[in-house]
Amino acid sequence: xxxxxxxxxxxxxxxxxxxxxxxxxxxxxxxxxxxxxxxxxxxxxxxxxxxxxxxxxxxxxxxxxxxxxxxxxxxxxxxxxxxxxxxxxxxxxxxxxxxxxxxxxxxxxxxxxxxxxxxxxxxxxxxxxxxxxxxxxxxxxxxxxxxxxxxxxxxxxxxxxxxxxxxxxxxxxxxxxxxxxxxxxxxxxxxxxxxxxxxxxxxxxxx
Amino acid sequence: xxxxxxxxxxxxxxxxxxxxxxxxxxxxxxxxxxxxxxxxxxxxxxxxxxxxxxxxxxxxxxxxxxxxxxxxxxxxxxxxxxxxxxxxxxxxxxxxxxxxxxxxxxxxxxxxxxxxxxxxxxxxxxxxxxxxxxxxxxxxxxxxxxxxxxxxxxxxxxxxxxxxxxxxxxxxxxxxxxxxxxxxxxxxxxxxxxxxxxxxxxxxxxxxxxxxxxxxxxxxxxxxxxxxxxxxxxxxxxxxxxxxxxxxxxxxxxxxxxxxxxxxxxxxxxxxxxxxxxxxxxxxxxxxxxxxxxxxxxxxxxxxx
Numbered sequence: 001x002x003x004x005x006x007x008x009x010x011x012x013x014x015x016x017x018x019x020x021x022x023x024x025x026x027x028x029x030x031x032x033x034x035x036x037x038x039x040x041x042x043x044x045x046x047x048x049x050x051x052x053x054x055x056x057x058x059x060x061x062x063x064x065x066x067x068x069x070x071x072x073x074x075x076x077x078x079x080x081x082x083x084x085x086x087x088x089x090x091x092x093x094x095x096x097x098x099x100x101x102x103x104x105x106x107x108x109x110x111x112x113x114x115x116x117x118x119x120x121x122x123x124x125x126x127x128x129x130x131x132x133x134x135x136x137x138x139x140x141x142x143x144x145x146x147x148x149x150x151x152x153x154x155x156x157x158x159x160x161x162x163x164x165x166x167x168x169x170x171x172x173x174x175x176x177x178x179x180x181x182x183x184x185x186x187x188x189x190x191x192x193x194x195x196x197x198x199x200x201x202x203x204x205x206x207x
Numbered sequence: 208x209x210x211x212x213x214x215x216x217x218x219x220x221x222x223x224x225x226x227x228x229x230x231x232x233x234x235x236x237x238x239x240x241x242x243x244x245x246x247x248x249x250x251x252x253x254x255x256x257x258x259x260x261x262x263x264x265x266x267x268x269x270x271x272x273x274x275x276x277x278x279x280x281x282x283x284x285x286x287x288x289x290x291x292x293x294x295x296x297x298x299x300x301x302x303x304x305x306x307x308x309x310x311x312x313x314x315x316x317x318x319x320x321x322x323x324x325x326x327x328x329x330x331x332x333x334x335x336x337x338x339x340x341x342x343x344x345x346x347x348x349x350x351x352x353x354x355x356x357x358x359x360x361x362x363x364x365x366x367x368x369x370x371x372x373x374x375x376x377x378x379x380x381x382x383x384x385x386x387x388x389x390x391x392x393x394x395x396x397x398x399x400x401x402x403x404x405x406x407x408x409x410x411x412x413x414x415x416x417x418x419x420x421x422x423x424x425x426x427x428x429x430x431x432x433x434x435x436x437x438x439x440x441x442x443x444x445x446x447x448x449x450x451x452x453x454x455x456x457x458x459x460x461x462x463x464x465x466x467x468x469x470x471x472x473x474x475x476x477x478x479x480x481x482x483x484x485x486x487x488x489x490x491x492x493x494x495x496x497x498x499x500x501x502x503x504x505x506x507x508x509x510x511x512x
Contacts (some may be wrong), residue, residue: 022241045323050357101364105416109445113420117444179436183489184450185484186297186433189249192483193296194227199254206254 010202013194118144143171209256218250220245220453220486224493231501235320242494248452249490250483258482262454262461270448272462274400275305280313282393282399287333287414289405294431299332300477301429301456302404306337306465315388316350317398319374321362323410326355330378340473347377347386354378359409363417367393394423398448411438415445417445429455453480 015030059065072088078087120137121127150168157165202207223245264272275453286306290298309316320326333352344350353374356362365373370392372384383389395418398401405412405425411428419426425447428438440459451461456477463470
């Protein structure tokens, strides 16, 4: 049974990679199986975890779960074209609740604390930092400020303002470069993982 | 044999790159499938003929390592496996290394997942890679797997005030109240360290926003390389350290082997993957250089004509 699983995994892996040569039925089949299994996995997991594990088991103790169950049912009314508009109610609840949930945490962590960590002291009584840290703090402050200037389009990018914006675009380009490098590493890791599977688990070429 | 294999592969790769460069300079197009073939050889050769490099942990990786190392035995550490099989080759090595490190240091480890797909990977990791090395560790006393709960950041928003409300039982349906490890844990604020391993949503960012900052809990990241640059702004004030991709995993493994004799001969997938990574990156850099040279040459030729 384990061998069969290995062969199926290898068949599907090679099927997906066959797209690198050109689009073909083998790729389409592998893609369709992947999408189908993913969707099925999520449905089964959410059914047993949420509907059965949470609502079915706990609705007696926690009546609030009925609210979630009703909203979930209303969402399914999308499948009935005539009354599909009702599904907008649970959707609006989700949007509102998520926005509310995120607003305070986002404001505190991603705005206030980030601004505080950007404005770092360079020197002062009681403040000790290595030259490396001080240079780092300057780079962070200059990069953030010039990057913000670049995205300020209400004033023409000319003179000192334009020069600062140009520094900003350099910082942004370096950031994109670092991001690209990391992305290449990420994608290569996935390729290595699959090839490691093919060579060791499937073909047994590596012990 | 292995070094001969890698030498032959390098000659093929770089000989081929020179040939491609000359072809491009002469004005011939390079089919994209040729590039794929080069990448295939660059990745396959170091896998078949192992090519490894020594790694030295950087400050950002040491931040996580030193925190695990410095916490007293018995500290409560939560590891969240927030990833799926597609991300696993990248983050599984660091997940295994961090888990082993925590258990070796005698910390009480809570394993969980915010991803439905993470639960199966977590259970498999514990059974196949992590626990076989620690037969003396007891479920419920030294570690516990509380599994997955749906709700994304909503789950975190609940456990910051009450763990049992969201996780009444562990993954084996044992009530949390009867688990010794949870005796003095009522909410996520009681944790000494959280390490979020993943890279998608929900993931490390949500752990900082909903647990780390409001609960004043130290958070470490073990993430897929593709999201690592987005998480650097949180370091060092809001996150103690970041393991970015396979490189981060390799650095962590290297530090672990150096510091703990027990792990000197452990399986090191992160370090193994750095050989193919390095060679593939070199090939991609060569293609970028070739592409730019050809582009500027053709632009100059156009200007002249």
